Amino acid sequence: MMSSNAPITVIVEPTPLEAGVRVASEIAALVRAKPTCVLGLATGGTPVECYRELVRLHREEGLDFSQVTTFNLDEYVRLAGSHPQSFRYFMQQHLFDHINIPSDATHVPSGIAEDMSLEAIRYEQDITRHGGIDLQLLGIGHNGHIAFNEPGTPRDSRTRIVSLTDATVKANSRFFESESEVPRTAISMGIGTILEAKRILMLATGEGKRDAVKCAVEGEISETCPASFLQEHHDVTFVIDAAAA
Ligand code: PGA
Secondary structure (H helix, E strand, O other), X not given: OOOOOOXXXXXXXXOHHHHHHXXXXXXXXXXXXXXXXXXXXXXXXOOHHHHHHHHHHHHHHOXXXXXXXXXXXXXXXXXXXXOOOOHHHHHHHHOHHHOOOOHHHEEOOOOOOXXXXXXXXXXXXXXXXXOXXXXXXXXXXXXXXXXXXXXXXXXXXXOEEEEOOHHHHHHHHHHOOOHHHOOOEEEEOOHHHHHOOOEEEEEEOOHHHHHHHHHHHHOOOEOOEHHHHHHHOOOEEEEEEHHHO
């Protein structure tokens, strides 16, 4: 799994909507083929269309999530799941509240656990207990981060508490009233955790992601661009729109 024996596959769709629908169809195909699959999920502006399409497939085509388990990549520290900017809240709003997945089958790291280090260990153990992640959906930051693994993150990192860079705080401030409200720390799966997923789908759209996509797919594998470590995985597909290509 660690060998770079397969180059990253890149699929270019004309628009962000079509890219999102394409990723949703890949996820749906897995759910149909393996109803008990374990999905790794992501938050942010990018996956919204993908989740909208999954909800449509559930409602209109009966896509059945009743046996699916999910693990999200990350969560802000100190935001409860009821906070509108928490990633738990995002997932409920955009996906979980609209499909037939049992609530105890959806996992998002807790940002308000009494002992955050223990929460990180427990999260890793949960993933292992469920047999690992079959398909991990990822987004990418302008600085090449995946989840909250910012530049400088080692390849063997695991779920842990991380500090966000100023650039990430700034990028995410669009979801908050002001930049000062954006939490500066988060709990995030590590790069090592992500690379253990059996298959990885990266969704990236918009001109602003072009450089990050290029460094991830073609750049030197290095901590400078955390997404470049994806080149070491045997089954990674990037689905991007024309603007990000
Ligand atoms: P975005 O975030 O989808 O909101 O652009 C992606 C990321 O930072 O990983």
